[in-house]
Amino acid sequence: MAVDKDWWRGAVIYQIYPRSYQDSNGDGIGDLRGIVQRLPYIASLGVDAIWISPFFMSPMKDFGYDVSDYCDVDPMFGSLADFDAVVETAHRLGVRVMIDLVLSHTSDQHPWFAESRANRTNDKANWYVWADPKPDGTPPNNWLSIFGGSGWQWDARREQYYLHNFLTSQPDLNFHEPQVQEALLDVARFWLNRGCDGFRLDTINFYTHDAQLRDNPPLPPEKRNATIAPSVNPYNHQEHLYSKNQPENLAFLRKLRAVMEPYGAAAVGEVGDAQRGLEIMGQYTAGHDLMQMCYAFEFLAKDQPTPARIVEVLNRVDDVAADGWACWAFSNHDVERHASRWDLPPAAQRMFATLIMCLRGSVCIYQGEELGLPEADVAFEDLQDPYGIEFWPEFKGRDGCRTPMVWEPSNQNGSFSEAKPWLPVASEHLHLSVAAQEEEPGALLHHYRKAIAFRRAHSALSVGGHDKLQAKGDVVYFTRMDGDQTIFCAFNVSETPSDFDLPAGDWVRIGDDLGSAQVSADGRLHLGPWQVCLALKQ
Structure with missing residues (x-):
């Protein structure tokens, strides 16, 4: 490509x-x-x-x-x-x-880890996060694993703990190396x-x-x-x-x-x-x-x-x-x-x-x-x-x-x-x-x-900027812009109908096949349950 x-x-x-x-x-x-x-x-x-x-x-x-x-x-x-x-x-x-x-x-089955855990002097000894225990034998600090329990696992080969943020079988690599x-x-x-x-x-x-x-x-x-x-x-x-x-x-x-x-x-x-x-x-x-x-x-x-x-x-x-x-x-x-x-x-x-x-x-x-x-x-x-x-x-x-x-x-x-x-x-x-x-x-x-x-058809949506998003009741709305293309977007995030006023300007509805609401001549907008409004500025 x-x-x-x-x-x-x-x-x-x-x-x-x-x-x-x-x-x-x-x-x-x-x-x-x-x-x-x-x-x-x-x-x-x-x-x-x-x-x-x-x-x-x-x-x-x-x-x-x-x-x-x-x-x-x-x-x-x-x-x-x-x-x-x-x-x-x-x-x-x-x-x-x-x-x-x-x-x-x-994985703890990776050859890198197999070599690293063999001893403290091999070429990959520092490729993972190893640490000595505290004097009482407990892990070096209080870090936890996302999968539950301590983030440290004891390894008898090196008589050290290794860090695992996830499973004990997922030792962390040492990015300081x-x-x-x-x-x-x-x-x-x-x-x-x-x-x-x-x-x-x-x-x-x-x-x-x-x-x-x-x-x-x-x-x-x-x-x-x-x-x-x-x-x-x-x-x-x-x-x-x-x-x-x-x-x-x-x-x-x-x-x-x-x-x-x-x-x-x-x-x-x-x-x-x-x-x-x-x-x-x-x-x-x-x-x-x-x-x-x-x-x-x-x-x-x-x-x-x-x-x-x-x-x-x-x-x-x-x-x-x-x-x-x-x-x-x-x-x-x-x-x-x-x-x-x-x-x-x-x-x-x-x-x-x-x-x-x-x-x-x-x-x-x-x-x-x-x-x-x-x-x-x-x-x-x-x-x-x-x-x-x-x-x-x-x-x-x-x-x-x-x-x-x-x-x-x-x-x-x-x-x-x-x-x-x-x-x-x-x-x-x-x-x-x-x-x-x-x-x-x-x-x-x-x-x-x-x-x-x-x-994909509207650059304002795919790559354009936006103004500050705003919320009014159950409606969230904002405007997307790219070059001379400006699109107003409003979304009723509820099952309750909402009435709404468009910003000042001449707007025409787009997105008809996405269920976009009709835009009235006076700029009033009625959004049904879960309905959207997409409008292009003329």
């Missing part, structure tokens, strides 16, 4: 969880060849790129987010040749390919040379830790929230001042951007921080030598965003990330699907789909979101996610949003696989399958296509 270094700005990125997208070889697990098979469908959505969750060599303790070889494909997903086929097919269809790089930690940084930059080069167009960077703010290993301070109860870890997890009881978000991280990100730049590649970083996510996003995307995009967790939270909350978030971005670029998402592989999380009726799902396509920034949509899939109810005996198994039943984990994609309603597996899937297909998903919705003109799938096309 032609090199366009700004292709990411305003892009719509479709996230694929490869285990659950399409099984091509009948083993019950999705794979890269399955993605190749379904790429024409993805291209039909009108998206700019795909983001593929990890498919690297892994013992799969955390389903690919525990990497044992960064430069090879796990056999369950196929081969490097299959990845090449994904890139070739996607590019032919006009879709770019981003892959999920997990750089903060590896220059050789570690160079090795990871070589990983990026490997995939860029295979035609990859960019990266989704897992837990981008976890890379560097405080070299002094200072204790994290407690977090007052009134400041705790569960956007990063479930409320039953003591991880929420700390302000993670020293275990992540370190200023040294910026130097590595500049090196990574320099590696990506000649390829025209782009990155979107996942900022995992419940208190300072937007500020960190602003830091990591400022200027032209850091990451192009980051997304925080504000719209991945449990509560449906009210107009006031949407205004608060977007105006906060303007304050702390005016020189940066957000990437918005309502769902992903780590949170309950937003159709269920916010208990949305079909009209509300359409409204939110239109809303996200009108926000300043780029957009990630998660496989099945375009079908309106609700969260699947996975029985305890079928759970695969260690997170859910650990905190059941208060928190059921992430399997409910990771069940297989449904393509056809004709069999119990939704044509995902001819074998028993690795997670069961939810029976309530079958009537929402791609094939069923293709035959229904009013289906949500078609609405997503229209909303994406509408965004």
Whole structure:
């Protein structure tokens, strides 16, 4: 594909969880060849790129987010040749390919860790975060793991603790070691040379830790929230001042951007921080030598965003990330699907789909979101996610949003696989399958296509600026501008009708096929339940 270094700005990125997208070889697990098979469908959505969750060599303790070889494909997903086929097919269809790089930690089965843990004097002895115990034998500080308990694990070989922000089988790499940084930059080069167009960077703010290993301070109860870890997890009881978000991280990100730049590649970083996510996003995307995009967790939270909350978030971005670029998402592989999380009726799902396509920034949509899939109810005996198994039943984990994609309603597996899937297909998903919705003109799938096309057709929405967002009752509204194109956007975030006055000027309704409300001659506007208004200034 032609090199366009700004292709990411305003892009719509479709996230694929490869285990659950399409099984091509009948083993019950999705794979890269399955993605190749379904790429024409993805291209039909009108998206700019795909983001593929990890498919690297892994013992799969955390389903690919525990990497044992960064430069090879796990056999369950196929081969490097299959990845090449994904890139070739996607590019032919006009879709770019981003892959999920997990750089903060590896699997404990990675050869780097096997060498590092052997003794304190080997060549990779300093590649991971090792520390001596306190005099009483306890861990070196109070840092916690997102998966519960201490963030430190004792290793008898070295008689030291190693840091793990996630599972004990996911030791953290030591970014204070220059050789570690160079090795990871070589990983990026490997995939860029295979035609990859960019990266989704897992837990981008976890890379560097405080070299002094200072204790994290407690977090007052009134400041705790569960956007990063479930409320039953003591991880929420700390302000993670020293275990992540370190200023040294910026130097590595500049090196990574320099590696990506000649390829025209782009990155979107996942900022995992419940208190300072937007500020960190602003830091990591400022200027032209850091990451192009980051997304925080504000719209991945449990509560449906009210107009006031949407205004608060977007105006906060303007304050702390005016020189940066957000990437918005309502769902992903780590949170309950937003159709269920916010208990949305079909009209509300359409409204939110239109809303996200009108926000300043780029957009990630998660496989099945375009079908309106609700969260699947996975029985305890079928759970695969260690997170859910650990905190059941208060928190059921992430399997409910990771069940297989449904393509056809004709069999119990939704044509995902001819074998028993690795997670069961939810029976309530079958009537929402791609094939069923293709035959229904009013289906949500078609609405997503229209909303994406509408965004792409109007530069004010894809790359333009905006004025300060405002809320009036149940309505959130703002204006997007690019050059001589000005678009007014209003959204009724409720099931109660609202009357509204347009700003002064001569406005004409656009977005008729998105259900945009009529604009009266006197500028009065009536928004029905969950209705939008999109108007172009004359």
